[in-house]
Amino acid sequence: MSVSEGTAAEQARFQAMIDAEQRVEPRDWMPEKYRRSLVRQISQHAHSEVVGMLPEGNWVTRAPSLRRKVALLAKIQDEGGHGLYLYSAAETLGVSRADLVDQLLDGSAKYSSIFNYPTLTWADIGVIGWLVDGAAIVNQVALCRCSYGPYARAMELICKEESFHQRQGYELVMALAQGTPEQIRMAQDAVNRWWWPTLMMFGPSDKTSPNSAQSMAWKIKRRSNDDLRQHFIDMTVPQANYLGLTMPDPDLTFNEETGQYDFGEPDWDELRRVVSGNGPCNRERMAAKRKAHAEGAWVREAATAHAEKQRRRREAA
Amino acid sequence: MTDNARDWPLWEVFVRSRQGLAHKHVGSLHAADGEMAQQNARDVYTRRREGESIWVVLSSEIVASAPDDKGALFDPAEDKVYRHPTFYHVPDEVENL
Ligand SMILES: [Fe+2]
Ligand SMILES: [Fe+2]
Numbered sequence: 562m563s564v565s566e567g568t569a570a571e572q573a574r575f576q577a578m579i580d581a582e583q584r585v586e587p588r589d590w591m592p593e594k595y596r597r598s599l600v601r602q603i604s605q606h607a608h609s610e611v612v613g614m615l616p617e618g619n620w621v622t623r624a625p626s627l628r629r630k631v632a633l634l635a636k637i638q639d640e641g642g643h644g645l646y647l648y649s650a651a652e653t654l655g656v657s658r659a660d661l662v663d664q665l666l667d668g669s670a671k672y673s674s675i676f677n678y679p680t681l682t683w684a685d686i687g688v689i690g691w692l693v694d695g696a697a698i699v700n701q702v703a704l705c706r707c708s709y710g711p712y713a714r715a716m717e718l719i720c721k722e723e724s725f726h727q728r729q730g731y732e733l734v735m736a737l738a739q740g741t742p743e744q745i746r747m748a749q750d751a752v753n754r755w756w757w758p759t760l761m762m763f764g765p766s767d768k769t770s771p772n773s774a775q776s777m778a779w780k781i782k783r784r785s786n787d788d789l790r791q792h793f794i795d796m797t798v799p800q801a802n803y804l805g806l807t808m809p810d811p812d813l814t815f816n817e818e819t820g821q822y823d824f825g826e827p828d829w830d831e832l833r834r835v836v837s838g839n840g841p842c843n844r845e846r847m848a849a850k851r852k853a854h855a856e857g858a859w860v861r862e863a864a865t866a867h868a869e870k871q872r873r874r875r876e877a878a
Numbered sequence: 879m880t881d882n883a884r885d886w887p888l889w890e891v892f893v894r895s896r897q898g899l900a901h902k903h904v905g906s907l908h909a910a911d912g913e914m915a916q917q918n919a920r921d922v923y924t925r926r927r928e929g930e931s932i933w934v935v936l937s938s939e940i941v942a943s944a945p946d947d948k949g950a951l952f953d954p955a956e957d958k959v960y961r962h963p964t965f966y967h968v969p970d971e972v973e974n975l
Contacts, residue, residue: 590945639925645922659885715905718904718905722926864910868914872911
């Protein structure tokens with residue numbers, strides 16, 4: 562892999578390849594900045610999948626039925642797999658998994674702000690599947706056309722698995738929304754708490770998003786933050802209407818002219834706070850990841866020792 | 879690929895989705911040995927009956943062609959249209975050709 566900004570001719574050839582909708586593969590020449598932004602984006606995405614297992618894991622032992630429990634377990638297991646697909650895609654860019662994990666554990670790498678919110682009630686589990694996975698799907702469908710081949714292929718695999726995540730969530734919320742007054746209140750309360758953080762998953766507004774233009778030119782990103790956010794809102798509000806639930810946004814109205822929903826301004830200060838480490842659960846999440854990594858060390862060592870012993874035995878035979 | 883001593887070796891995973899089809903590359907993973915790579919590949923890449931046979935191969939054992947050799951390797955095939963059936967003219971009324 563060549564790592565340099567390259568000559569003007571190399572850069573022009575690279576951009577022409579991108580413009581012609583050709584995919585970039587690991588051993589192709591690429592500008593160093595292209596490689597670096599992909600490593601950052603893909604590893605952040607991978608960390609998000611893995612940290613995202615924690616808020617849901619919180620409810621596995623308290624799922625109200627076996628049906629809900631197997632669904633939740635299967636979903637969480639999928640998210641672990643998504644982390645693996647993405648770490649693998651990042652590794653094709655010449656970084657090591659161990660280094661990426663270190664960056665997560667020492668706090669220098671970011672992951673999606675959404676996983677720094679607590680799962681207070683069972684309704685949160687449904688709302689996460691419906692809204693959070695729903696938003697992730699919108700994002701990830703767009704990324705299936707990313708110019709970097711391994712990332713795009715990982716996204717395709719992930720998208721295939723995601724749709725059950727959203728459906729099981731919606732089904733769960735529907736059971737509550739059609740239940741007792743207390744269950745309805747619980748569902749509405751969860752929507753109230755998750756709606757705005759979900760909208761922030763698409764990132765800052767296009768007006769203030771510094772990396773977006775270059776990412777769009779390189780087709781790492783295919784649609785802008787605001788564009789994806791609008792698309793998600795337009796799809797999701799009718800789903801809430803069906804359940805008789807409302808979004809906590811007094812400005813949310815259907816605009817006959819545009820055929821889209823107008824909506825209020827997310828609290829960008831809150832997003833900045835959470836991203837910089839001061840959300841409700843940032844410390845708890847990081848502590849859980851560090852503990853799991855430390856407590857798994859002996860397993861990794863034992864597996865390494867076992868493999869080494871087997872190898873020596875084979876050689877002796 | 880950067881080798882990091884703290885990472886287990888990287889394995890490439892190939893899955894045969896059903897009898898009669900060839901194994902297809904589906905992704906990669908780290909594992910201490912082949913047996914563990916097999917088990918992890920099953921858990922990660924075949925959770926929904928995507929396969930019924932798995933190959934795992936050490937990534938370091940794969941010999942790959944370099945992108946820079948693309949021209950030398952594949953251009954020679956470009957001007958050999960006579961390797962395709964449509965290059966040859968035969969009358970329409972002659973059937974089964
Ligand atoms: Fe996921
Ligand atoms: Fe998911």
